[in-house]
Amino acid sequence: MHFPAFDDFYQRLLFLLPFATNFGIPERSFTYNAPHEWKDTFPQCGGAEQSPIAISRHKVIPIGLPPLHFFRYDEPFDQLLSVHNNGHTVHFSVPTTVFGERPSVTGGLLQDFYEARDVHFHWGSQQSKGSEHLLNGRRYDLEMHIVHRNTKYISDEEARNNTDGLAVLAVLFKVVRTGPTFYQPGLNEIFGSLLHLGDFNSTYAPPVLITLESLLSNLDRGNFYSYKGSLTTPPCSPAVLWHVFAEVLPISYQDLPKFWQLRNRQGRPLLNNFRPLQSQETRQIFHRRPADQQLLWL
Ligand SMILES: *[C@@H]1O[C@H](CO)[C@@H](O)[C@H](O)[C@H]1NC(C)=O
Numbered sequence: 001m002h003f004p005a006f007d008d009f010y011q012r013l014l015f016l017l018p019f020a021t022n023f024g025i026p027e028r029s030f031t032y033n034a035p036h037e038w039k040d041t042f043p044q045c046g047g048a049e050q051s052p053i054a055i056s057r058h059k060v061i062p063i064g065l066p067p068l069h070f071f072r073y074d075e076p077f078d079q080l081l082s083v084h085n086n087g088h089t090v091h092f093s094v095p096t097t098v099f100g101e102r103p104s105v106t107g108g109l110l111q112d113f114y115e116a117r118d119v120h121f122h123w124g125s126q127q128s129k130g131s132e133h134l135l136n137g138r139r140y141d142l143e144m145h146i147v148h149r150n151t152k153y154i155s156d157e158e159a160r161n162n163t164d165g166l167a168v169l170a171v172l173f174k175v176v177r178t179g180p181t182f183y184q185p186g187l188n189e190i191f192g193s194l195l196h197l198g199d200f201n202s203t204y205a206p207p208v209l210i211t212l213e214s215l216l217s218n219l220d221r222g223n224f225y226s227y228k229g230s231l232t233t234p235p236c237s238p239a240v241l242w243h244v245f246a247e248v249l250p251i252s253y254q255d256l257p258k259f260w261q262l263r264n265r266q267g268r269p270l271l272n273n274f275r276p277l278q279s280q281e282t283r284q285i286f287h288r289r290p291a292d293q294q295l296l297w298l
């Protein structure tokens with residue numbers, strides 16, 4: 001059942017309320033029912049250099065981008081995660097590790113150090129796949145974003161105001177129907193926590209200290225696509241240096257549906273929380289492969 005007038009009433013009402021912040025962004029309401037209307041409230045959503053985009057192996061520039069370098073990704077966090085259903089996604093703020101600083105990344109398109117701040121997901125529904133980026137014409141089942149902030153900026157707002165403010169690492173997942181899937185501990189804990197996060201604004205702390213690295217499993221971190229884009233949710237700031245890994249990780253057919261039973265602010269199923277594809281415009285997409293694979297191109 002769908003009541004457009006009711007939705008509309010809610011949207012108007014919600015714009016008037018002050019909301020909890022998500023990654024420092026004042027969370028005025030937006031919905032995935034009408035992403036083309038985001039620009040009416042958030043002008044940058046109608047601007048240039050928007051994300052997500054379709055990435056095609058045949059249209060990318062294979063260049064010698066440096067590899068990504070990961071720091072403190074292998075150190076356990078100094079506290080349990082607080083995984084939260086904010087009505088748009090399920091996310092957690094990245095805590096400091098046992099050595100007192102947050103994991104960080106540099107290399108690729110990044111000229112500076114970027115500190116991990118937030119991890120969240122985009123998904124579809126039983127009827128439709130829900131990754132944000134397309135890879136070689138395919139939409140995948142799930143997309144994880146690890147959002148990093150340039151350490152030279154002191155606030156999220158300042159980072160969003162600059163084209164080199166944020167770096168997002170994106171990992172795509174494909175549902176697998178064969179046998180049990182063995183994840184590293186991090187993904188296991190996140191997927192397991194979903195069953196506790198059905199209600200809007202609920203929070204759950206998985207009872208295990210994990211590392212950020214364990215969310216990446218054994219992913220080939222040397223093979224990624226990179227381009228200049230934006231946040232894929234309002235305010236859509238063109239402030240993100242995207243790094244989308246070429247390898248797609250498995251997610252079990254038993255775990256993927258756990259995302260579909262989450263509910264949004266209105267108590268309705270939180271489904272299809274991915275933004276429609278945006279134009280590539282004249283932007284270049286770079287493809288970085290490990291050195292041995294690059295030799296094969298010569
Ligand atoms: C970000 O940009 C907006 C609009 O130009 C400005 O009002 C605001 O002060 C800026 N904030 C920071 C922290 O740079």
Ligand SMILES: *[C@@H]1O[C@H](CO)[C@@H](O)[C@H](O)[C@H]1NC(C)=O
Pocket residue numbers: 019020201
């Ligand atoms: C979400 O939960 C927190 C903590 O329980 C509460 O302080 C906050 O007001 C809630 N926010 C909304 C929008 O319901």
Ligand SMILES: [Zn+2]
Pocket residue numbers: 120121122145232
């Ligand atoms: Zn995202």
